[in-house]
Amino acid sequence: MNYEPNHAVSDEEPSSNERSPEELLRIIFDYTAKIGRERSLSSVLLLMANMGRDMILADRCTVWLIDHANQELFTTVAHGVNEIRIPLGSGIVGHSIAIGESLLIEDAYQDPRHNAENDRRTGYRTKSIITVPFVGNDGKIIGAYQAVNKWAADGVFTRHDLEQLKLAASYAGKSLESIMLHEEIMATQREIIFTMGQIGETRSVETGHHVKRVAEYSYILALGCGMREEEAEQLKLVSPMHDIGKVAIPDSILQKPGKLTGDEFEQMKRHTDVGYQLLRNSGRQLLKTAAIVAYEHHEKWDGTGYPRGIKGEAIHLYGRITAIADVFDALGSDRVYKKAWPLERILELFKEERGRHFDPRLVDIFMEQLPSLLEIHEQYRDQEI
Template sequence: MKVVLVDDTHINLVLMSRLVDKLQGVSTIGFQSAREALAWCDAHPYDLLIVDYMMPDMNGLELIARLQAPPDQRPPVLMVTASVDLDVRHRALENGASDFLIKPIDKVEFLARTRNMLALRSATLSLQHRASWLADEVAKATAELCEREQETIMLLCRASEYRDPETGAHIQRMARYSRLIAAGLGLSDEQQSDLLNAAPMHDIGKVGTPDHILLKPGRLTPEEMTIMRQHAEIGYDILKDCKARMHKLAAEIALTHHERYDGQGYPRGLAGEAIPQAGRIVAVADVFDALTSVRPYKPAWSMEAARQHLLDHSGAHFDPRCVAALLQRWDEVLDIRARFQDEHGGPAAITA
């Protein structure tokens, strides 16, 4: 461990250095100039600062007050002083001093206090290292859990795609449109990432929709539409009991992405901000991409036609802020559309 000694008298530095040398595994560096000591301490690691109070260029109080590291983050400071003035001690404590020695120095007391200060420093460093190690381990474990969640998400999406005519490219696009909207609304990076990963499960409930309805090329009858709309509740029931944050968000999206801003949607007829924000975001992203995609019951709309549809129904079907957030990033929308084209086969992994 490294001990810094600061005293304007050379003989005092020599005596303190020889005393510290008696401690195993400890080295010293001495300064007669407080300013030089301050510059060195701010640029190098050390474990204990022993500083005299009375010095000509800068006293000990000024030195410890000017240290760059805040008192709770710096090594301990042992102040040596001939003064018994309580005001000096109080100011030293306020500036970050840990302990005091009164001149003339008693050898036994000096070694005991130095040993105690170094033991305190060693324990603090051990705690810091353990905290850092624990943080690394938690980060690794969290990353592994996120990876498992991603795998689960993609397996669920792939299972639904065996029955749903929507393509993997649709899932890729609408998930990214959702993230664009979230970014435009000022959501955090973490919230944007959560939407990117949870949005693909929005229609997982269609695994419970009969094929003759799901794949019907023509218009659904009122009875068939009632059955089709059950997929929102089914998706919610599939996901609602999951403990993972991502799946809870996916359950919320599955249940609410068919709600309308004017309250005319399903399954619960929620309106305005009573609809969870994630549901309002995915409603815009999903409908926009569905309009521009081929379905058994319709051809694909042009991007401009779909854009106009969002504007025409802003405030009725869609949250106006979500519509604006998407359309304000039109160049990115076009880029997503160009990157993820419809093709046969299952969905690719959701990637950034």
């Protein structure tokens, strides 16, 4: 019998109500290999839901997790529906987690813990349910599998199905805990990076949504030039750090309303070196990427930029993209030393600086993506300064 790990269950009933041992092993090996390669929580949850469904021939399978901060159970993966959140301890899954025991229910409508409201809202008819809690490496329950409706004529699960879902759950908990820890670390890094970026901009009186807009612009331009989604997302996360080195520049220079003198400009240019030195020794890939952006976003395609005067493709693509995003936003926004330029004047400058300040190919992509960039500018518009 064939199984389809990443496809929806068809309406055709299978010829058998149970998997053979060989089929179960093949399903487990296939999914565990895929899960081991994933670093995204949502992707892992989907794979686990599909694994549980395929192992016991369920119509639907859901992976629930505990949100201790909000005292809720939630799932971002439930076949046929979007995210669901329920109070911790409620429903059949909540009861199963609370008592730490698996449940096999033949007729959900005969069980007072079943919430039939979801069925009434979606038009789906729940018959039989299996719920199996799973634990992390410390033995504490972190969530539960829940399968709904056996893919058979009577739609009822058996004790054998329960044992098979327990097998899936024994792997799920340890894998999920690892992924959740990874995502927590990444979320913390993202928050720190964005906050540090805001600090750099606030000191130079570039308040408002500058760092947010530069991040979004960078992401759009990165995708436009063919960068992988994962890499484009990474650039989006670190681009707010491009001016972090301004923390070392005196306020008298950062907040000067008029043109800088030659000496003042030389001091201002130091922010690229300072930002690079702050970030370059980090062992985290995100901060290493941020170091590149901080160091090279003022370099120019023709070699007349700073701090090193490198040119062309010797400038990292991250720096070239951020340069366009930063200049576009700076020109289109009010600053203490100038008013925002009109769009026509900005576009004329980009045409003039194509192949001089900016990578010519990226200028072409910038023009192609202009409608999306303008939407971002409108969405994160600054208040008057």
